[in-house]
Amino acid sequence: xxxxxxxxxxxxxxxxxxxxxxxxxxxxxxxxxxxxxxxxxxxxxxxxxxxxxxxxxxxxxxxxxxxxxxxxxxxxxxxxxxxxxxxxxxxxxxxxxxxxxxxxxxxxxxxxxxxxxxxxxxxxxxxxxxxxxxxxxxxxxxxxxxxxxxxxxxxxxxxxxxxxxxxxxxxxxxxxxxxxxxxxxxxxxxxxxxxxxxxxxxxxxxxxxxxxxxxxxxxxxxxxxxxxxxxxxxxxxxxxxxxxxxxxxxxx
Amino acid sequence: xxxxxxxxxxxxxxxxxxxxxxxxxxxxxxxxxxxxxxxxxxxxxxxxxxxxxxxxxxxxxxxxxxxxxxxxxxxxxxxxxxxxxxxxxxxxxxxxxxxxxxxxxxxxxxxxxxxxxxxxxxxxxxxxxxxxxxxxxxxxxxxxxxxxxxxxxxxxxxxxxxxxxxxxxxxxxxxxxxxxxxxxxxxxxxxxxxxxxxxxxxxxxxxxxxxxxxxxxxxxxxxxxxxxxxxxxxxxxxxxxxxxxxxxxxxxxxxxxxxxxxxxxxxxxxxxxxxxxxxxxxxxxxxxxxxxxxxxxxxxxxxxxxxxxxxxxxxxxxxxxxxxxxxxxxxxxxxxxxxxxxxxxxxxxxxxxxxxxxxxxxxxxxxxxxxxxxxxxxxxxxxxxxxxxxxxxxxxxxxxx
Numbered sequence: 001x002x003x004x005x006x007x008x009x010x011x012x013x014x015x016x017x018x019x020x021x022x023x024x025x026x027x028x029x030x031x032x033x034x035x036x037x038x039x040x041x042x043x044x045x046x047x048x049x050x051x052x053x054x055x056x057x058x059x060x061x062x063x064x065x066x067x068x069x070x071x072x073x074x075x076x077x078x079x080x081x082x083x084x085x086x087x088x089x090x091x092x093x094x095x096x097x098x099x100x101x102x103x104x105x106x107x108x109x110x111x112x113x114x115x116x117x118x119x120x121x122x123x124x125x126x127x128x129x130x131x132x133x134x135x136x137x138x139x140x141x142x143x144x145x146x147x148x149x150x151x152x153x154x155x156x157x158x159x160x161x162x163x164x165x166x167x168x169x170x171x172x173x174x175x176x177x178x179x180x181x182x183x184x185x186x187x188x189x190x191x192x193x194x195x196x197x198x199x200x201x202x203x204x205x206x207x208x209x210x211x212x213x214x215x216x217x218x219x220x221x222x223x224x225x226x227x228x229x230x231x232x233x234x235x236x237x238x239x240x241x242x243x244x245x246x247x248x249x250x251x252x
Numbered sequence: 253x254x255x256x257x258x259x260x261x262x263x264x265x266x267x268x269x270x271x272x273x274x275x276x277x278x279x280x281x282x283x284x285x286x287x288x289x290x291x292x293x294x295x296x297x298x299x300x301x302x303x304x305x306x307x308x309x310x311x312x313x314x315x316x317x318x319x320x321x322x323x324x325x326x327x328x329x330x331x332x333x334x335x336x337x338x339x340x341x342x343x344x345x346x347x348x349x350x351x352x353x354x355x356x357x358x359x360x361x362x363x364x365x366x367x368x369x370x371x372x373x374x375x376x377x378x379x380x381x382x383x384x385x386x387x388x389x390x391x392x393x394x395x396x397x398x399x400x401x402x403x404x405x406x407x408x409x410x411x412x413x414x415x416x417x418x419x420x421x422x423x424x425x426x427x428x429x430x431x432x433x434x435x436x437x438x439x440x441x442x443x444x445x446x447x448x449x450x451x452x453x454x455x456x457x458x459x460x461x462x463x464x465x466x467x468x469x470x471x472x473x474x475x476x477x478x479x480x481x482x483x484x485x486x487x488x489x490x491x492x493x494x495x496x497x498x499x500x501x502x503x504x505x506x507x508x509x510x511x512x513x514x515x516x517x518x519x520x521x522x523x524x525x526x527x528x529x530x531x532x533x534x535x536x537x538x539x540x541x542x543x544x545x546x547x548x549x550x551x552x553x554x555x556x557x558x559x560x561x562x563x564x565x566x567x568x569x570x571x572x573x574x575x576x577x578x579x580x581x582x583x584x585x586x587x588x589x590x591x592x593x594x595x596x597x598x599x600x601x602x603x604x605x606x607x608x609x610x611x612x613x614x615x616x617x618x619x620x621x622x623x624x625x626x627x628x629x630x631x632x633x634x635x636x637x638x639x640x641x642x643x644x645x646x647x648x649x650x651x652x653x
Contacts, residue, residue: 121476121502166491
């Protein structure tokens with residue numbers, strides 16, 4: 001797989017030489033990695049390794065100091081956030097960011113990929129296709145019975161699922177999740193892992209996660225970050241036995 | 253959300269709230285009040301336009317503007333300029349050194365009509381300008397602020413500064429604007445004398461009609477996906493942005509909408525009181541407008557209408573007896589609203605009256621709105637002037653959306 005590096009067009013996402021510096025501190029330092037279509041990639045690393053910053057850079061929340069992010073051959077670093085979303089990148093935040101004042105249905109409807117301009121949103125009609133799509137996504141995220149509920153009444157885990165559902169309904173090609181199982185119960189973790197397996201049939205997924213067992217359950221490949229750089233990359237077994245990783249995680 | 257026929261809608265609970273307001277404004281108040289008082293209610297209602305705009309902009313989308321007086325004033329000044337030109341015929345101004353221009357220009361040694369006054373000879377242009385000028389300014393401010401992600405308290409301060417700037421500009425450019433006195437002595441609208449009681453009553457009904465147009469426009473937006481995005485933006489701006497929306501465009505839209513409503517209100521204000529001056533558009537006036545909205549309930553467009561009516565009625569009542577105490581009373585009112593009932597009277601209504609109503613609804617499904625009004629009205633027979641709006645307190649009609 002590494003041999004394919006030269007012809008980056010085969011990759012869904014190609015991050016090359018990505019650097020961002022906050023007042024001289026390089027949170028992400030000359031980072032390169034590549035995502036294949038329909039892969040589940042997990043980024044792990046100690047606190048402050050720059051994992052969330054990488055997602056911020058890809059989705060446009062933070063602007064890169066240098067380097068490139070190519071998604072299906074298109075350069076993302078110069079695009080506006082909503083344009084990046086339209087090109088097919090969806091991102092879930094670490095803390096559940098759902099619209100608490102709206103119902104589950106409305107949350108999903110707001111994310112429906114239609115009527116994104118002001119006038120479009122005014123003209124948007126809730127037709128049968130929309131309703132069916134929302135119901136189908138609600139089934140996937142285990143919330144089909146909660147559609148009428150205000151999102152503020154959902155449990156922490158359900159909010160996480162709802163936000164994943166809000167990504168799914170956008171039909172992105174790449175889904176980025178920042179610690180999706182943080183704060184979840186054991187049962188919820190298992191269901192989330194199932195959910196991710198379903199999602200990867202049609203999407204490429206980039207996940208940040210700390211829970212090593214969960215990582216082992218879902219990951220095709222793992223990228224270990226440390227101090228803004230890639231420390232190690234490969235299968236979970238490969239990464240676990242890498243002496244550099246052991247040193248960073250267990251060394252001191 | 254089901255598109256039921258209009259009749260059905262009016263029989264629904266929400267429809268009854270609108271009917272109750274219409275009944276109050278079209279039947280009850282005109283019957284109860286003399287022409288002078290009714291004109292005052294009309295004046296209060298012009299502030300309700302601003303309050304509705306603030307509900308959309310501040311309550312829903314979370315953009316607090318402390319400069320709505322600017323847009324109210326621009327609408328009002330546009331109308332005043334037209335009326336002033338009509339009043340300044342060469343015959344009426346024959347004693348001036350330059351007849352045919354507004355009197356204050358003559359006093360300030362201006363000998364020709366300034367270029368930006370010229371278009372206001374046309375009534376059609378004036379009508380467009382009443383909405384267009386405030387919207388254009390809101391668009392410029394909105395593009396400058398929102399695309400740079402200026403928001404929250406910084407935005408509020410900037411709007412307040414703009415209110416101060418506009419006031420200073422108007423006062424300073426006395427020859428072009430009438431200065432601190434404003435544009436006064438307005439007489440006719442296309443030959444129709446607006447100072448008579450009949451004209452004032454007619455204008456009152458025009459105001460009510462336009463108010464309902466604005467209410468329904470705001471309601472339509474609330475009911476659409478657009479409205480839900482505005483609400484969503486308020487608490488989770490990033491989530492909206494990363495759901496593929498250009499947040500700045502939505503903010504600019506709602507800010508312009510509020511400006512348009514305020515402009516309409518301002519123009520009607522000028523017609524209703526017969527003059528326009530900087531004191532109606534400055535910082536204090538702008539903050540008062542926020543209070544109307546906050547007291548009525550910043551999440552409810554109907555609440556905002558009642559808020560504007562009540563605070564203004566209280567202001568008139570209070571100012572008649574204790575003029576110097578009013579600012580303190582209003583300050584206390586605002587603190588009370590913020591501390592005790594942040595969603596204003598509409599919020600109180602939803603918490604305390606709606607459950608009662610629900611019981612009523614179940615027993616007598618059709619007579620809810622009117623029953624309630626009748627039941628409460630005799631209980632509080634108003635004793636003195638300025639209290640005549642008290643019976644309405646229990647009639648607060650929040651938007652249920």
